[in-house]
Amino acid sequence: MGSNLCSKLQALSSKIKQASFNGKWREVLSGYSEIQRAGNQFNDPFVFPIVFKACAKLSWLLQGKCIHASLIKRGFESFVSVGNSIADFYMKCGDLCSAMRGFDCMIARDSVSWNVIVFGLLDHGFAEEGLRRFSKSRVLGFEPNVSTLVLVIHACRSFRSYVDGEKIHSYVIRSGFWGISSVQNSILCIYAECDSSSARRLFDEMSERDVISWSVAIRSYVQSQESVLGLKMFQEMVREARTEPDCITITSVLKACAVLEDVDVGRSVHGFSIRKGFDLEDVFVRNSLIDMYSKGFDVDSAFRVFDETTCRNTVSWNSILAGLVHNQRYEEALKMFHLMRYEEAIEADEVSLVTLLQICKFFEQTLFCKSIHGVIIRRGYELNEVALSSLIDAYTSCNLVDDARTVFDSMTYKDVVSCSSMISGLARCGRPNEAISIFSQMRDKANAIIVIHLLDACSVSADLRKSKWAHGIALRRGLATNDISVGTSVVEAYAKCGAIETARRAFDQITTKNVVSWTVIISAYAVNGLPDKALASFEEMKREGYTPNAVTYLAALSACNHGGLIREGLMILKSMVEDHNKPSLQHYSCIVDMLSRAGELDKAMELIKNLPEDVKPGASAWGAILSGCRNRSKSGIVTLEAIAEVLELEPLCSSGYLLASSVFAAEKSWEDVATMRRLVKERNVRVVAGYSMVLEGTKARRFLAGEKPKQSDCELNDVVQSLHRCMRLDDTIKWI
Structure with missing residues (x-):
């Protein structure tokens, strides 16, 4: 009888091993149940790891715990292989506490034991504890396997430490793992996120490079703002190395095209992806195509890609929404959001809400802005710093400064972005002292952008002492002379405080100037009543080899306007046309204002009547005519025509009514003055004094x-x- 039972147990043991070999895990556990029913004489410890593996494959945590309890009673837990399988079972079922207890209770451990526990911790995202256990295993002399080592490398990568990368690199070389492709690529990933030059050196040293190696190296260049080198490497990969790219490679290359705003190259990559079959089968590639076309200002092509995408996800919708906003097609973006939300029933996430807040800024929709704030609260996005910074920016753009301040004060941690948004918003809404106060309370080190916003706030306050203080901060940060945007903001701040000589000295200290900085100093002279110096700077700029843009010409024309330099102003307009810079309505309006101020109403009217067909005179041009009528008697017909045009173009703007009223008052036409006041009341025009x-x-x-x-x-x-x-x-x- 005993021999029969023994034979039966051996047969069941063989059955279990065969079922395991064929991946039939339910049969494994069924065979083990038969063994349990047959009696307690079964003593083959090599079967238990198979049983625990089956429980792990089926995620049967409760059954595994029962088997574990029975093994403890029978003393089989002391076998190293059984203890390893128990720890591995708990790890794969997600019960890390039981796995750690089982590991800590093991009397003897081998390299498999340490690999199980380290791999499990790292695989479940416990990078710090996993690395600590790995260090302990190395002290005890245990060696990791390749899978564990790759996870250890990726854990080091998550801390973005260049020093840790070098340490793990040296360990890999000493341990003899360097020849393994997966290990090489993992080390390359660490360098790619820390130092693109080191990544390139390591890439060049690799004897064998697969598609992962090339993809990591290309992505390294793109992330390091060296997109041109990334595109060159892709070209080398395809033409010289003859390595077939995959979807991840194409995604990185398309991102490089998006950064460079190079639609032509991006379109070529699009064609390449179609030939390779990536265009239709991979949603990441299609989303990258949408982003690339949008940032290259070809939103129609982006929409075609989106429309042809059958496997859209939330990222697809967010990409096309962001693309429409980036191309200033706000109404279409709003319609697309309604389609996404109400017809496709796709819930908006944080990225969608940030894009919607950009639309709120454009339309200045205060109610819509508050609705999005409510959604952010309901969805639990209050800890998302990007969403809150965008909300602050939208509130201040809608002139809801107090609401923005409430959001800002509620943030537990105020980073540079949120502080920058709040300072910029307060300065824009005419509350510069509060903006400066927020800067003074900042804990993080200010970057160039926030210093620019601080200088804007000082400009609004028109306080020379505060501007000097902000200038000192920019100097201590090394930004005033080396960062052209900061240097230009310093010049502008001094100019708005009336310290034009100081503004010029700050301008001269900028090491590398551009068209914007020259435009600012020209405008500074013009605003401070020094038209001759403004025009001298305009000529100096051209002698230095800088080509004026439309804004520069407008600054020069404004100088002529306020200085009464009619001949010089007309010559600048003529030179603008000769330099193939097409004048806009603003340029013509400035000339009209200049002629009107000088009493040349007939010439101003002639200019308005003979504007190019694609330029329609706006309220500013007719307002300039009307302002000239106020200083000139017997201009009745011109006055009436100008009033009619101004009130038709801007019926809800108070300035036109006030200007017309002052013209009539100068002519002592009190009935017409009363008519203007009546119109203001009838049309509910808000008068801003x-x-x-x-x-x-x-x-x-x-x-x-x-x-x-x-x-x-x-x-x-x-x-x-x-x-x-x-x-x-x-x-x-x-x-x-």
Whole structure:
């Protein structure tokens, strides 16, 4: 009887091993159940690892725990192979605590034991604990297998440490793993994210390069803002190395084209992907194509790719939405969002909401902006710093500064991006002192962008001392002379404070100038009543070899306008045409204003009547005519025509009505003045009064046009004294 039972157990053991070999895991556990029913005499420890493997494959955690309990009672847990299989079973079922307890209770361990525990921890995302256990195993002399080593390398990569990368690289060489392709590619990934030059050196040293090696090297260049080198490497990969790219390679190459905004090369890559069959089968490639065409300002091609994509996901919708916004096609983006949300029933994620906030900025839709804020709260995105920074930016663009400040104050950690958005928004909405206060409370080191926003806030405050302070910060950061955008902002800040000589010195200190910096200094001279110096700088710019753009010409024309230099202004307009720079409505409006100010209404009207067919005179041009009529008597027909055009073009803007009213008042036509006032009330036009600001000490005083100071608030004599003190500043300040 005993021999029969023994034979039966051996047969069941063979059955289990055969079922395992064929991958029939249920049969493995069925055979083990038969063994259990046959009796306790079964003592083959090599079957238990197979049983635990079956439980792991089927994710039968409860059954595995029961088998584990029975083995403890029978003393089989002391076998190293059984202990390894138990730890591996728990790891693969996601019960890491039980796996760690089983590992720690093992009397004897081998390299397999350490590989199981280290691999499991790293595979479940516990990089720090996995690396700690790996270091301990190395001290005890255990060697990892290739799979574990690759995971260890990727764990080091997650910490983005160049030093750790070098250490693991040296260990791989000493341990004899360097010849394995998967290990080489993993090391290459570490260098690719830390230092593209080191990655290239390692890539050149590799004896065998597969498609993964090439893809990692190309991606390294793209991530390091060296997209041109990435494209050259792709060309080398296809033509010289004759290595077939895969979808990941194509995605990196398309990203390089998107960064360079090179649609022509991108279209060639698109054709290549079609020939290789990547275009239809891979959604990542199609999403990259949408992004590439959008950033290359060919949104129609992007939409065609999107329309032909059958396997769209949320990224596909986000890409086309972002593309439409990037190309300033906001209404189409809004329609696309409604299609995504209500017809395709795809939920918007954080990226979708950030794109929608860009649309809110354009349309200044305060209600829509608050609705998106509600969605962010309901979805639990309050910890997403990008979403909150975009929300702050949208609120300030919609002039909801207090709401933006509430969002900003609620953030637990305020990074550079959120601080930058808040400072920029407060400066834009005329609250520069709050913006400067936020900068002073920042914990992170300011970058170039945030220093630019700080200088903008100082420009709005028109406080020379604060501008000097911001300039000092830019100098200490090494940004004032080396970063052209920061240097240009310094010049602009000083110019708006009226310190034109200081602005010029700051301009001269910029090591590498561009068209924007030259335009700013020309505009600075023009705004500060120095048209001759503005035109001299304009000529100096051209002598230095810089080609003026449309904004530069507008700054020069504004200088002529405010300085009454009609002949020079007309010559600049003529030179603009001769240099093949097509004048826009703004340029013509500036000339019209210049002629009107000089009393040349007939010439101004002639210019308006003879504008190019594609340029229609706007409210600013007709407003300039109307302003000229105010200073010239007996211009009735011209006045009426200008008033009609201004009110038709901007029926809800108060400036046209106020200007028309002042023209009629100058002619003592009081009935027409009353008509203008009646129209303002009938059309519910919001009248915005002009104001002046005077800085007295640290307090800025604001004086509205037509407002009489109250006796209790400020005596007229005090106001005059404040103005005199401000005027005397020019004689007492020492410019830096």
